[in-house]
Amino acid sequence: MQYTLMHRNVSVIDLEIDEYSNITALGTLYSAEHLPIGTFHKNIVDRKMLNAWWTKRSIPASRQGLREALDTLNLSSSQELIRKCFGLSLSDQYWVSPTDTPLHWEEINFFENSFSEDIGNILFGKGGSAESTSLVSPDNTADGNLKKKWKISDGKRILIKSSSAPYHQETYNEVIASIIAGRLGISHVTYQMMTEHGEECCVCEDFITKETELVSAAQVMRSGKKRSNQSEYEFYIECCENLGVSDIREEMENMLVLDYLIANTDRHLNNFGLIRDARTLKWVGAAPIFDCGNSLWFNLQSSEIKPEDDSELKTPLWKKNPTYNLKLVTDLSRFDLSVLDGVEDEIRVLLETSQHIKEPRIGTLCSAVRTRIELLNEIAEEQTKCPIK
Ligand SMILES: Nc1ncnc2c1ncn2[C@@H]1O[C@H](COP(=O)(O)OP(=O)(O)O)[C@@H](O)[C@H]1O
Ligand SMILES: [Mg+2]
Numbered sequence: 001m002q003y004t005l006m007h008r009n010v011s012v013i014d015l016e017i018d019e020y021s022n023i024t025a026l027g028t029l030y031s032a033e034h035l036p037i038g039t040f041h042k043n044i045v046d047r048k049m050l051n052a053w054w055t056k057r058s059i060p061a062s063r064q065g066l067r068e069a070l071d072t073l074n075l076s077s078s079q080e081l082i083r084k085c086f087g088l089s090l091s092d093q094y095w096v097s098p099t100d101t102p103l104h105w106e107e108i109n110f111f112e113n114s115f116s117e118d119i120g121n122i123l124f125g126k127g128g129s130a131e132s133t134s135l136v137s138p139d140n141t142a143d144g145n146l147k148k149k150w151k152i153s154d155g156k157r158i159l160i161k162s163s164s165a166p167y168h169q170e171t172y173n174e175v176i177a178s179i180i181a182g183r184l185g186i187s188h189v190t191y192q193m194m195t196e197h198g199e200e201c202c203v204c205e206d207f208i209t210k211e212t213e214l215v216s217a218a219q220v221m222r223s224g225k226k227r228s229n230q231s232e233y234e235f236y237i238e239c240c241e242n243l244g245v246s247d248i249r250e251e252m253e254n255m256l257v258l259d260y261l262i263a264n265t266d267r268h269l270n271n272f273g274l275i276r277d278a279r280t281l282k283w284v285g286a287a288p289i290f291d292c293g294n295s296l297w298f299n300l301q302s303s304e305i306k307p308e309d310d311s312e313l314k315t316p317l318w319k320k321n322p323t324y325n326l327k328l329v330t331d332l333s334r335f336d337l338s339v340l341d342g343v344e345d346e347i348r349v350l351l352e353t354s355q356h357i358k359e360p361r362i363g364t365l366c367s368a369v370r371t372r373i374e375l376l377n378e379i380a381e382e383q384t385k386c387p388i389k
Contacts, residue, residue: 001099007093033281038219058141072129073128073135074130085135086103086108088108091214092214116137117150118133118137125197143270146162158203163200163201163293166356167298171191171293173296176350179350180261181258183343187251189290211277217269219273220236224238224242245285245286247286251286253330259315260326261372262292263295265295265313305364331387343369344369351365
């Protein structure tokens with residue numbers, strides 16, 4: 001079928017998309033500057049890159065509950081779902097308009113128009129059938145492995161996330177990260193606990209508006225070319241600075257400090273990024289920190305929790321574990337850790353509401369957070385004695 005790739009109400013390029021939602025051919029280019037980053041080289045649109053970007057909008061095959069949902073819908077892959085919602089998302093402003101029945105962004109975007117919760121409910125294992133299901137939902141374009149669904153509550157777009165067995169800790173970790181980031185004054189997405197379909201979930205508001213969009217670090221890094229002697233970290237900072245985001249090093253360091261405190265093992269290139277204004281294409285700055293769920297030894301038995309030793313922990317990025325990544329932070333003395341006094345008590349009160357996390361795990365986690373704070377204090381003192389050049 002023929003479509004036009006749209007960026008809000010700007011026509012970007014004509015496309016042919018097959019029944020599996022693959023971009024099989026390109027047509028007239030209307031606006032090269034509105035193309036997704038990294039899909040335009042030497043005045044040529046790279047169809048393969050554009051297709052890779054487009055198909056990455058689908059629910060990843062590793063998502064909890066996806067297989068069952070696809071069976072319910074008689075579909076063979078989640079990729080087929082992106083075309084059904086015209087690729088619309090609540091994290092950016094791209095979508096496709098069918099050539100034979102063109103649509104208007106104002107009438108269909110999910111920021112201003114309602115959407116179905118059917119897919120989200122099916123992903124949560126709650127009923128539905130192929131015949132009665134509305135497929136017009138931002139859940140079709142939501143990334144990540146954990147069960148999640150978008151919903152409208154009091155007119156706000158909210159994202160509800162679930163957790164995984166055996167400890168179901170990821171949702172609590174999001175809230176704990178919000179508490180710590182909040183006390184430290186680090187820009188973050190605020191998560192709270194809620195119940196959805198009888199499950200303990202966490203919920204946050206959409207940090208994207210109908211004017212803005214999230215551009216992942218992975219995409220940002222397609223805006224430049226890394227020098228062979230340059231680290232990935234410095235390359236990312238250079239890309240952001242070249243795009244005009246001048247305070248990015250400070251924002252990255254805030255993220256690394258938070259990730260150290262919570263022993264985050266999941267800070268990959270799609271779990272942080274920049275926000276830009278989709279109308280003007282001007283860069284707004286670093287996105288608030290989101291997705292801190294895979295942290296605080298969420299999948300380890302209590303006896304395996306070792307806050308003073310990260311050697312068994314792996315992060316996908318840079319120096320490979322949260323302690324090593326701290327070495328990238330140029331001035332730890334700017335973090336006033338006294339604001340975290342008593343945070344373990346606040347965490348205890350929160351964890352005591354969990355159906356799955358019980359003593360002694362609660363005690364172990366609270367003292368592990370306290371240990372991380374003490375260790376960070378020591379590392380900061382060491383750094384003051386021997387500053388990073
Ligand atoms: N509050 C939010 N507002 C807008 N987009 C979001 C928000 N939270 C997450 N996203 C988008 O949804 C994707 C999946 O969410 P994430 O929290 O990373 O889930 P997971 O833990 O399954 O990886 C993110 O990569 C991001 O693109
Ligand atoms: Mg994620």
